[in-house]
Amino acid sequence: MSARFAGKVILITGATSGMGRATAERLAAEGAKLVLAARGKKAGDALAAELRAAGGEVTFAPADVTVEAEVADLVRHAVSRYGRLDGAFNNVGAATATGPVTDIDDDAWHAELALNLSSVFYSLKHQIPALRAAGGGSIVNNASNLGVVGAAGMAAYSAAKHGVIGLTRSAALETAATGIRINALVTGGVDTPLLRANLGPTPEESLRAAAAMHPLGRIARPEEIAAFAAFLLSAETGFITGAALAVDGGITAA
Numbered sequence: 001m002s003a004r005f006a007g008k009v010i011l012i013t014g015a016t017s018g019m020g021r022a023t024a025e026r027l028a029a030e031g032a033k034l035v036l037a038a039r040g041k042k043a044g045d046a047l048a049a050e051l052r053a054a055g056g057e058v059t060f061a062p063a064d065v066t067v068e069a070e071v072a073d074l075v076r077h078a079v080s081r082y083g084r085l086d087g088a089f090n091n092v093g094a095a096t097a098t099g100p101v102t103d104i105d106d107d108a109w110h111a112e113l114a115l116n117l118s119s120v121f122y123s124l125k126h127q128i129p130a131l132r133a134a135g136g137g138s139i140v141n142n143a144s145n146l147g148v149v150g151a152a153g154m155a156a157y158s159a160a161k162h163g164v165i166g167l168t169r170s171a172a173l174e175t176a177a178t179g180i181r182i183n184a185l186v187t188g189g190v191d192t193p194l195l196r197a198n199l200g201p202t203p204e205e206s207l208r209a210a211a212a213m214h215p216l217g218r219i220a221r222p223e224e225i226a227a228f229a230a231f232l233l234s235a236e237t238g239f240i241t242g243a244a245l246a247v248d249g250g251i252t253a254a
Helices: 018-029 041-053 068-082 106-133 155-178 193-197 203-212 222-233
Strands: 009-013 033-038 057-062 087-090 137-142 180-187 244-247
Touching: 009 018, 009 068, 009 106, 018 033, 018 041, 018 057, 018 193, 018 222, 033 041, 033 068, 041 057, 057 068, 068 106, 087 106, 087 222, 106 137, 106 155, 106 180, 137 155, 137 222, 155 180, 155 244, 180 222, 222 244
Parallel strands: 009 033, 009 087, 033 057, 087 137, 137 180, 180 244
Antiparallel strands: none
16 A cells, blocks of 8 residues: 555544544555544554554543543643644544424433544644644544434434534635644445444344445445545645545435
8 A cells, every 4th residue: 555644644543443443544545644542442442552553653641532631731742742744634423312392301402512523623623733833634523424414312423513514614715825734534324333323123124224325335434434534634636625525325316
């Protein structure tokens, strides 16, 4: 694999599983210096050790990105460790407040926004100055197909992911003249441990139903999302900013 990220320092949140892990593996193989972040220290240390054993330059820092002070510390750690920050993949997110709007209580609503939207806001707030100091770079925010369409029973998650796309576009306009590019991924169903953990009592039937929703007839592999995230983080996409790009098996084309 090429070394197109040689010398580049990339921060990945939600790094220990699913799309975050696949992106970490991809970027490490392409020469990036990685700062991995997640809540789970044991899983993070294990992944960092695995990537280092394969030749990667990787550090892990436990962080709860719903807490601004921890995000600020995370970015400071990256710059202190490697001297700069060139890019970030803001990947934290999950649907936790499900059901009709009328049944979502205040705490669940705010927790959903904190996990899926405020985490991205805090990340951008502290990553942008670090990238500016490095002379520019690229940030990719992981949104969702529910950032451009709605779904019954998923109002809180959809609202947060719509917010991620609006935040991405606004921040991209604010930073375009500084050499910083900011884009969002509009992902469809992805075969991650989190998805499988939420399939319910008939997981195979649920997987078939999820696959059938996508015109390509299947859900994505995490590695497919990682490949596109890496593409957006690379200099090859130097003329793309403020975009919400579908990597969704065609689900939003309908």
